[in-house]
Every structure is written in C-alpha cells, then in structure tokens.
Amino acid sequence: MKQALSLAVLLLLAVGLASALRGPSVGAEANRTALFDDQKVNFGRRYTSRAREETGAPNVVASVVVTYRGLDTLGEVAVLFIAATGLATLLHTGRQRVSGTAPEGASLIVFTGCRFIFPLILLFGAYIFVHGHLTPGGGFQGGAIVASGFLLVYLGCRDREPSRRRLNALESLSGLAFVVIGLIGLAAGGSFLLDFLPKGSLYALFSAGIIPLVYVFIGFKVGSELGGILGDLSGARR
Amino acid sequence: MSFVADYLHYTGCFGLVLIGLYIVLVKSNLIKIVIGINLIDTGVNLFLVSVGYIQMGTAPIFSEAQAAGREMVDPVPQALVLTAIVIGVSVAALALSVAVRLYEHYGTLDLSRVRELKW
Amino acid sequence: MVSPILLIAVPLGLAFITPLLGLLWEKPTRYLPAAGMAFNLVVGLLLLPRVLQEPWVVRTAGFPPPFSIHLMAGPLGVALSLLIALVGLLVAIYAIGYVREGAVARYHTLYLLLLTGATGMVLTADLFNLFVFFEMLCISSYALVGYSGDRAGIESSAKYLIQGAVGSSLVLLGIGFVYGLFGTLSMADIARHVGSISPMKVFISVAFLVTGFGVEAAVLPLNAWLPDAHSSAPSSISAILSGIAIKAGVYAVARVVFTIYGAGTIPLLLLVVGVLTLLIGEMSAFSQNDIKRLLAYSSIGQIGLIVFGLGLASVSGVRGALFLVVSHALAKALLFLSVGYMIYRTGSTEISALHGMGRRMPVSSLCFTIGAFSLVGLPPFIGFPAKFTVIMAALEKADPGFTALAAIVLLGTVVEGAYFFRIVQALHFKAPPEGAASEQTEHGEAPVSALVPVCLLAALIVAVGVYPAVLTDYLGPAAMDLLDKAAYIHHILGV
Numbered sequence: 001m002k003q004a005l006s007l008a009v010l011l012l013l014a015v016g017l018a019s020a021l022r023g024p025s026v027g028a029e030a031n032r033t034a035l036f037d038d039q040k041v042n043f044g045r046r047y048t049s050r051a052r053e054e055t056g057a058p059n060v061v062a063s064v065v066v067t068y069r070g071l072d073t074l075g076e077v078a079v080l081f082i083a084a085t086g087l088a089t090l091l092h093t094g095r096q097r098v099s100g101t102a103p104e105g106a107s108l109i110v111f112t113g114c115r116f117i118f119p120l121i122l123l124f125g126a127y128i129f130v131h132g133h134l135t136p137g138g139g140f141q142g143g144a145i146v147a148s149g150f151l152l153v154y155l156g157c158r159d160r161e162p163s164r165r166r167l168n169a170l171e172s173l174s175g176l177a178f179v180v181i182g183l184i185g186l187a188a189g190g191s192f193l194l195d196f197l198p199k200g201s202l203y204a205l206f207s208a209g210i211i212p213l214v215y216v217f218i219g220f221k222v223g224s225e226l227g228g229i230l231g232d233l234s235g236a237r238r
Numbered sequence: 239m240s241f242v243a244d245y246l247h248y249t250g251c252f253g254l255v256l257i258g259l260y261i262v263l264v265k266s267n268l269i270k271i272v273i274g275i276n277l278i279d280t281g282v283n284l285f286l287v288s289v290g291y292i293q294m295g296t297a298p299i300f301s302e303a304q305a306a307g308r309e310m311v312d313p314v315p316q317a318l319v320l321t322a323i324v325i326g327v328s329v330a331a332l333a334l335s336v337a338v339r340l341y342e343h344y345g346t347l348d349l350s351r352v353r354e355l356k357w
Numbered sequence: 358m359v360s361p362i363l364l365i366a367v368p369l370g371l372a373f374i375t376p377l378l379g380l381l382w383e384k385p386t387r388y389l390p391a392a393g394m395a396f397n398l399v400v401g402l403l404l405l406p407r408v409l410q411e412p413w414v415v416r417t418a419g420f421p422p423p424f425s426i427h428l429m430a431g432p433l434g435v436a437l438s439l440l441i442a443l444v445g446l447l448v449a450i451y452a453i454g455y456v457r458e459g460a461v462a463r464y465h466t467l468y469l470l471l472l473t474g475a476t477g478m479v480l481t482a483d484l485f486n487l488f489v490f491f492e493m494l495c496i497s498s499y500a501l502v503g504y505s506g507d508r509a510g511i512e513s514s515a516k517y518l519i520q521g522a523v524g525s526s527l528v529l530l531g532i533g534f535v536y537g538l539f540g541t542l543s544m545a546d547i548a549r550h551v552g553s554i555s556p557m558k559v560f561i562s563v564a565f566l567v568t569g570f571g572v573e574a575a576v577l578p579l580n581a582w583l584p585d586a587h588s589s590a591p592s593s594i595s596a597i598l599s600g601i602a603i604k605a606g607v608y609a610v611a612r613v614v615f616t617i618y619g620a621g622t623i624p625l626l627l628l629v630v631g632v633l634t635l636l637i638g639e640m641s642a643f644s645q646n647d648i649k650r651l652l653a654y655s656s657i658g659q660i661g662l663i664v665f666g667l668g669l670a671s672v673s674g675v676r677g678a679l680f681l682v683v684s685h686a687l688a689k690a691l692l693f694l695s696v697g698y699m700i701y702r703t704g705s706t707e708i709s710a711l712h713g714m715g716r717r718m719p720v721s722s723l724c725f726t727i728g729a730f731s732l733v734g735l736p737p738f739i740g741f742p743a744k745f746t747v748i749m750a751a752l753e754k755a756d757p758g759f760t761a762l763a764a765i766v767l768l769g770t771v772v773e774g775a776y777f778f779r780i781v782q783a784l785h786f787k788a789p790p791e792g793a794a795s796e797q798t799e800h801g802e803a804p805v806s807a808l809v810p811v812c813l814l815a816a817l818i819v820a821v822g823v824y825p826a827v828l829t830d831y832l833g834p835a836a837m838d839l840l841d842k843a844a845y846i847h848h849i850l851g852v
Binding site: 245254259268271275278279282283285286289290314315318321322325328329332333336337339340343344349352 | 485488492496499502503506507511512514515516518519522523525526529530532533536537541781
C-alpha cells in the first residue's frame with residue numbers, strides 16, 4: 001500500500017518535472033546549457049576572468065571557496081563541527097558501558113604495514129591541502145585523505161591511535177584560527193575575511209593571500225574531525 | 239526517447255533523487271533510509287554541478303585553460319557542491335550515530351516497530 | 358567598530374572555544390553561551406537605531422555585491438537577531454542549572470551553534486548562505502533533541518533527522534534551479550530579474566524552496582516531526598526549538614516568497630495552509646494529556662497563525678505576524694522553562710501530575726499562568742495586541758473570504774483558551790495527587806538560576822503588553838523590510 005502510493009506520487013513528480021523543464025533544445029550558441037536559457041548575470045565568467053588578478057590563485061574554485069564565498073566555507077566548517085560534536089554526544093551520553101568481545105588484533109603484516117603507511121598517507125593529505133590554491137584539491141579533500149589514514153590506524157594498528165583529547169583540541173583550535181583570520185581581516189581592512197596577506201607571484205607556493213593559510217587550517221580541522229568521527233563510531237574510548 | 243537523450247544528465251540526476259525519495263518513503267530500516275538520503279544528496283549535487291557545465295568547457299584552473307585555449311566551466315556550482323557534500327556527510331554521520339543508539343535501546347533498526355511515542 | 362558580522366563571528370568563535378575550555382575545566386563552559394548571547398544583545402541594541410534609518414549592507418572579503426556574500430542588516434534582521442539573543446540568553450541562564458548530566462560542554466557548544474545559525478539566517482542576503490546557516494540550525498537541533506539519550510529522545514531525533522534531511526535536499530534542489538535560471542545567488546539580484554523568467558520554471562523553484570524550508574517551519578503537512586521532537590527534548594531545548602528554530606524556518610519561507618518572488622498568488626497558499634495548521638494544531642492540543650506534547654501542538658497552532666498573518670501580504674498583516682513571532686517566542690519559552698522544573702520535581706509529564714503545583718511551586722505556576730494567558734491573547738499581556746493586529750489586518754481586507762478566515766482564527770483561539778484554562782485550573786485549584794509529596798525529590802520552588810529567566814520573561818510579557826508602543830515602533834520598518842522588494846534591491850545593489 002505504502003509502496004503503491006509512493007510510486008504514484010514519485011511518478012507524478014517525475015512527469016511534472018519533465019514536462020515543465022522541457023525548454024528549447026540546444027540553441028545556436030554551443031556553450032549554452034540546454035535547459036536553462038540565459039544566465040542573466042554572467043556570474044561564472046566574471047569569476048573566471050578576474051580571479052587571477054583579484055586573488056592571485058590559479059585555482060578559481062579555491063578563490064571562490066575561500067575568498068568570494070568564504071562565509072559559506074566558515075558555515076560549512078561549523079556544520080561539520082556540529083556533526084562531530086553531536087555524534088560524540090549521542091554515542092556517549094547516558095550509555096552504559098558497552099560490553100562486548102574485544103576486536104581481534106591485526107596480524108603482524110597488517111600491523112607493520114599500517115604503521116609504515118600511516119605517515120605517508122598523512123603526508124599525501126598534507127600535500128593536497130597545502131597546494132590547494134595551485135592544483136585541484138584543497139582543505140576538505142586533503143582532510144578527507146588524512147581521515148582515511150586514521151581509519152587505517154583504527155583498523156590495523158589500534159594501539160597506535162592518537163589521543164582523542166589532542167584531536168579534539170586540534171579541531172577546536174583550527175576552527176578558532178579560521179574565525180580569527182576573518183576577524184583580522186575585519187580589523188585590518190573593514191571586511192570580514194578580507195585577503196590581507198600579499199598575493200605574491202602566480203604559481204608560487206606562498207602566494208594567493210590567505211587562501212593557503214585557510215586551507216591548511218581547514219585541512220587540519222577536517223582531518224582531525226573526520227578522524228574523531230571514525231574513532232567514535234568504531235568504539236574508541238572518549 | 240529523444241527527451242532522455244537530450245537531457246541525459248538531468249535524467250540521471252532526477253532519477254537518483256527519485257530513487258532516493260522512494261527509499262526514504264517506503265523502506266523502514268534506518269540504515270536503508272540513510273542510504274536513501276545519501277542518494278538524494280548525490281542526485282542534487284550532480285544536478286548542481288551539471289547546471290554549471292558549458293559545452294566544450296574545461297576545468298577552472300588557469301594552467302589547463304591556457305593550454306587548451308577553451309572556456310572554463312562555471313566554478314561557482316563546484317564551490318556550492320563542495321559545501322553540500324560536506325553537509326551531506328555531516329547529516330549521514332549524525333544519522334548513523336542515532337542508528338547505533340536506536341539499536342541499543344530497541345534491539346531493532348526497523349522504524350515501523352519503533353513506535354513508542356503515541357499520537 | 359561594531360559591524361553586524363560580529364553578531365555571527367563572535368558566538369561562532371565562542372562555540373569553538375567551548376570544547377577547548379571543556380578539556381581543561383568543565384565548570385565554566387556553562388557560562389559561555391550566556392556570555393555570547395549577552396554580547397549579541399548589546400551589539401544588537403547598539404545597531405538598532407542606526408539600521409532603522411539606513412540598512413547596513415555588510416560585505417565580506419571586500420568585494421561588492423552580488424559577487425561576494427553580503428549581509429543585509431536591516432530593521433528586520435537586527436530586530437530578529439535581538440529576539441534570538443534575548444531568548445537565547447535567558448534560556449542559557451536557565452540551562453546553567455538545568456543541564457547537569459551528560460557531556461555538558463558539548464551541550465553548550467551545540468546550543469551556541471544553533472543560535473549562531475539562526476542569527477546568520479536572519480542577517481544574510483545570499484540564498485546559498487541562507488541554506489548553510491539553515492543547516493547549522495537544523496543539524497544542531499537534531500543532535501540536541503537526542504541529548505538525553507533516552508528512548509523517546511533517540512526515536513524523535515531519528516524521525517526529525519530523516520524529515521529534516523529530505524527538506525534540506527529539497528532546498529538545495531531549489532537553489533540549483535534558481536542558479537540555473539538566474540545565474541546568481543544574491544537574493545537581491547534574483548529579485549531584480551525574476552520578472553523575465555517563464556512563470557512555470559519560477560514556480561518549480563519556489564515550490565522546492567518553500568517545501569524544503571517549510572519542513573523546519575512546521576507548516577502542515579510537514580510537521581509530523583514536531584510533537585515528538587519538542588516533547589522529548591530537554592525542556593531548555595524545547596524552549597529554544599519552539600521559540601526560535603521554527604520561527605527561523607518561517608522567516609526563510611517569508612524571505613523567499615516576499616523578497617525574491619514578490620507577493621503573487623503564493624501568499625494565498627500561505628493563508629490556507631496557515632489556517633489549516635492553526636486548526637489542526639489547536640484541536641490536537643486540546644486532547645493531549647502530556648503537557649509537553651500539548652505545548653508542542655500549541656506551537657504548531659501558533660505557527661499556523663503567524664503564517665496566516667504573512668499570507669495576508671499587507672503591511673498590517675506582516676506587522677501582526679512579526680508581533681506574534683515576538684509574543685510567541687517569549688510566551689512559549691516561558692511555558693517550557695517553567696514546566697521544566699515541575700516535570701523534574703514530579704518525574705512525570707502528565708497534566709494530572711501538575712495538579713496543585715500552584716501551592717508547591719508558586720512562582721513557577723504564576724509565570725506559567727502569565728505565559729498561558731498571553732498565548733491565548735488576553736490583555737494586559739503581549740499576546741493580546743499581537744493577535745488583535747493580525748485579526749484587524751484580516752478584517753481590513755473587507756472581503757467575506759477573509760472575514761470567514763478571521764472567524765476561524767477566533768475559533769482556534771477559543772479552543773486554545775479552553776485547554777490552557779484547564780491546565781491553569783489544574784495548577785491552582787486542584788489538589789495534588791496522593792503520594793505526590795513523598796515522591797518529590799526536593800520540595801519547594803525551582804532554583805534561582807531557573808527563576809531569574811522565567812520571571813524576566815514574565816515581566817517582559819507584561820511590560821510589552823501594557824506599553825506595546827515599545828515594540829510596535831520597530832515592527833513597521835521591519836515589515837517594510839520584508840515586503841518592499843524595490844527598496845531591498847536598491848539598498849544592496851544600488852539600482
């Protein structure tokens with residue numbers, strides 16, 4: 001009954017969407033998307049044409065994420081923080097000590113391999129987020145890679161896991177650093193998240209103003225946060 | 239048929255969204271519902287990115303475009319999707335922790351059997 | 358310099374500091390949310406006179422709108438931020454003593470982030486930024502509903518989370534449509550160009566946005582999560598959810614409908630949905646035996662009334678809706694907070710356990726009575742001028758349809774009066790159930806940390822009820838901020 005009703009509703013939705021979205025077919029100009037006729041304000045073009053001069057970063061998406069829409073990124077970092085905190089709260093509050101069999105230890109090969117690979121994964125993640133303004137990548141991507149390193153530790157060499165307190169402290173400090181960078185911009189130039197560092201030369205590592213700095217902090221934050229989430233879910237102690 | 243061929247990318251996005259919506263509406267296992275929510279999010283993100291596509295466009299990074307001499311696709315939807323993916327992950331993580339506690343309390347993940355709160 | 362961005366940045370920074378402090382020393386973390394909200398209150402009061410004359414458009418990253426995210430600190434934004442700060446501060450003071458078990462530092466972090474999300478929502482002028490702050494609000498409320506970790510809390514959190522997540526995805530879908538159609542994300546810019554897009558496509562994007570935001574705003578038929586969530590959460594969280602969170606959802610719907618799309622036929626839909634929500638909310642509340650569920654259904658009813666006021670789409674209608682927002686936030690927070698300790702003392706949420714509370718906890722019961730009477734709309738409390746404004750706005754339209762709707766609203770008020778009088782009578786005039794005195798863990802009134810906010814809320818309700826001019830002077834410009842599309846576009850874009 002529920003199935004039939006849902007199918008009917010969804011079919012109706014699909015037909016409605018299809019009939020309403022049927023717009024003119026691909027028009028004369030080859031670079032227009034088929035569905036949406038006209039971009040009233042050429043938002044994208046304005047960013048791609050001016051990002052290099054205004055922010056000094058070759059990666060236009062990095063400019064958009066950190067500079068032009070920096071407040072969104074700050075909100076997103078806060079949302080991830082909320083999820084990690086909420087997850088820790090829900091998993092630990094009011095819970096009796098969960099008794100169960102301890103997980104089986106890893107074999108020697110897995111154990112040794114994990115210990116060896118973990119720093120390499122951290123290094124790779126750091127490379128991604130430090131070069132965020134030059135190559136595709138950035139804080140979130142690098143942080144996710146770092147977190148996968150933590151997952152390897154939780155699976156393979158459990159007794160080498162990092163201290164949860166230090167991870168939490170790192171997470172909070174990185175978030176605070178992002179807010180402080182924004183406030184410095186406010187104090188220095190009158191706009192929150194203003195780019196107050198010099199732009200440097202294009203394609204250099206130390207260039208593009210605050211973008212690499214912000215990405216480093218985001219990388220630390222996301223890495224420690226996702227690592228903490230994985231630790232909580234896999235049953236680590238508080 | 240030509241509709242599907244012309245609007246293949248949009249068919250894909252909305253197909254994912256509708257499948258995800260079906261799962262959320264019909265299934266009662268909490269983990270399956272979380273997967274359904276993830277499918278909806280994936281479909282919506284795909285839709286956002288495809289809105290920014292320009293035919294024959296290239297990635298919005300300067301060295302590549304200079305080499306190819308082509309126009310760049312719109313970078314703004316990519317930034318939006320970056321944020322949306324993180325938000326989707328956050329919701330999924332929270333949902334899974336709720337699932338863990340729900341199983342501890344009720345011994346089941348079947349939401350149709352978790353009906354202690356009456357009308 | 359006092360910039361409106363501080364209203365968002367400082368509580369956010371404090372929220373990051375709270376866990377750090379919690380690692381060192383947990384006791385002081387209880388005071389951080391109150392400190393943050395006190396700061397917001399002060400900054401808001403400093404900004405209010407200035408923005409009444411000229412709204413302040415705050416840029417971020419130094420680029421002009423619409424190419425960067427900007428905040429629109431107008432009368433509506435700053436007034437709502439003040440309301441959020443005030444109610445947030447009082448509930449935070451209450452929570453200092455109320456939240457004692459569990460990871461207290463995490464509670465306060467989530468609480469501060471919830472309020473930051475709400476403040477960000479009312480201040481921003483960018484559609485995707487609205488979505489991000491909306492997610493901040495929603496996700497912290499999912500986590501806080503399940504804070505106590507008991508069966509009811511986890512079940513409610515699960516259902517709330519699923520519905521909220523689907524709603525958020527719908528909002529994102531709507532934003533995708535908007536970006537594809539208009540090529541911009543600044544609300545002023547979208548408003549400028551909305552006339553030149555085919556109405557069918559505009560309708561689809563509006564439908565997705567309103568439905569998605571409507572899940573959080575708890576309008577019919579999207580409010581199935583609310584009775585469970587607001588009744589299973591700890592009382593301080595119920596107060597904030599009923600008082601602030603659902604209003605933020607209504608604000609988002611109103612902003613999308615009025616400022617982006619301009620009043621068209623959508624307010625008629627809001628009118629109908631509002632009246633239906635009001636009726637169903639009040640009828641459901643009438644037959645409840647659980648006090649928190651009753652208050653939750655009453656919130657649904659009041660949201661219906663607010664949406665009805667917005668649906669009138671006239672200046673007096675929107676003024677009435679905003680007045681109701683303030684009045685309901687104060688009254689509902691008061692009701693949940695005063696009931697919180699009563700439930701804690703008796704260990705039960707049934708109304709029958711509240712019999713005779715008037716003698717055991719006199720101050721709490723008196724304040725509860727004040728809140729209840731204000732919600733029903735009796736003078737001299739703030740609820741009276743608020744409801745009066747909405748009903749007068751409906752009658753002003755001089756249309757038999759609107760008069761009929763106003764009559765239905767009055768009917769809803771009568772039902773509301775019935776069940777609240779029943780509770781007040783139980784509090785003051787019924788004998789306590791047998792064995793209650795021996796069951797109580799502690800005798801006497803709630804502690805000072807709880808009584809201070811409760812009495813302050815009651816005092817405010819009485820004060821504004823007696824001198825409504827204190828508030829109504831600001832409501833007119835705030836309503837115009839919402840309705841006047843051309844002025845909004847002019848302030849942000851300069852055209």
